Amino acid sequence: MTSTLPKKDSPDVHLVVATPAENIAQTVANSTEWRGALTLEAYLRREEVLIAQDLTKDGGLTAWMLVYQPPDGGQRVVLCGCESIKKKALLAKGGKVEDVVAHGIASVFCPPKHRGKGYAGRMMSEVGERLKTWQVEEGHSSAFSVLYSDIGKEFYTARGWQPFPSAHVALPATSTPSNAAMPVSKLESKDLPELCAIDERLLRQRLAKESSSGRTAVALVPDCATLDWHHTRETFVATELNGGTPPEFIQGGRGALVEVKPGSRVWCYWTRVWTNPQEEAPNTLHIMRIVVEDGAYSDISPATEEGLEKVKDSPVVTAIAALLSTAQVEAERSGMKEVQLWNPTSTTLAAARMLDSTSAVVHREAESIASLQWYGEGSWQDIDWVCNEKYGWC
Template identity: 35%
Template structure:
């Protein structure tokens, strides 16, 4: 069934022949061709297809780490060996933790849902909703049988309602942001720039910190179940490999700076932020490009306010300096710690704005265990989980 098929020839989304399944390589490429028109941004069609193929080969995606899905009509006659693609998405398998109500912490798997798409000609017929219904049913059945996934996350760009109907509820969606100053003299001497060779050690340390946090009960309600996706090296590198491909295609070079780190001269404790460049406009439209912090870590909670302020200013300056070098007009950090937010707001040079996201990038969670998703405490809900 081609994109030009008449509406009368399309099956109902309630038809028993509508199934969720895995695409063939040809069908998968066709889904990429469909969504390239909306998500290609600064990439050519050829570059976009190459990027999608490349992302299947990086560590997070290997060995079943990524699964492609299509909604199709099992009763339709394949054309040139391909079935109709009524809707499509993909799931990414990520290491995660769950703290149960009895206080025990378990290593689990979580599935990130990404690239949910329906071709324009097929919209308005309930296909995407049917796909999400079947996908949730598949995950819930898998969880009952094998314990995997314990939960699922996705990031909605179409508001709060659609995915919530299928169990993915938006939980905590705030950010601080600031515009990049074209005339700022940026002194970054207080921080060390983070390069590729630093990532493994920082990710390992961060995982220990997350596990330490997960061992604690929720500060307000000790009975809450707590969940966290682990910010391990594979999860971080998924962003950096993707970023490198896009930057190389658009600018002919790859980033080498992945963040900035402050080390206390008095205690040796560290504060660091990891960030990526998101080029939605390419070199020609810098107003659409931004630097997004993937993760912001305060290693020692007892750090003084003065030192934390010094750390935040230095790290933000490093991000702004990279933003200027890579034609980005804005810097953002999702769901910042309260102390980090206060330090950022006190640093008046940045003129930060606090935003509650209502429509875009809504971090949403679907919990498959006992209890309601609304009652789950999502720990370290930050940009590194986006997919």
């Protein structure tokens, strides 16, 4: 069968939306790459649960396939596949903020027997074009699409997705909390709607300010639907690994909050990721998002040593350190090896160094490379991707 397949540019090769049967077959095929610590059977159930979430249900997730349709009308052959998730996003230019549509791409997979023939490259090029007008009102277009490459930067850059800053700071899990003076409150799922609404309001204000200089700023919206998708994924895996019962630590909160002063709070959301036991990558508690309520706060630039010196004595730094310390304890309690925070600002790096003076920013070159394809006017080089944090991953 493989020897009879056409070249990648054959007119008999097409990008299509998968049938339910094709999608299940592709999920089975890609399970070796994406199921992590789950069995195949559990992985298939997890995907069924996830597609029923608010973020992905009712067409929120699209399964794409590159297929070969034999000219004689025989059954088409799936060559490779991926998924896209419609996401709410914000675009700011000249101080004005607009609600836009964006797409996140996930689960890119080409079976080994079909690799080396250019199929995945053709699929991604065509998907990039289709997403420009996918699930938007007639006459409009999507603003951008994003993906998180685990194969370095070259492949997706050649297909239109430009690599953006992909850095993180990590802290070890520990059973000993820091001596932070600020009391910490755990966040539960019921707390998230109100906090997400506040976060979005603040994000709109900061995007307007960021874009007033003339550059265009974009951000994925860190809404409840997005957080619930991550938390549902986390709960499912934790329950499977605990013999079918949700472990106690899952009930211990979805994040944490500190009151810096009356009317000014700092909070974060987290999620745990279990890796394949055969892999070297550690189980990690990821800080999905850190929010500072103080309206005067505008530190959204990448961390620098100069910036760290300016903010290191701020009470906001102490508050974030208290959050990170709580996350370290939660990580230890749930079998995680470390806490990871993506694209730290000077303030968050200063907080990490309060807990571990050796904390340093790691720039990823091979895994989870945040990449963006811009569909609007001008060049991607004129775009600032704000709040490029773990919550946007899919």
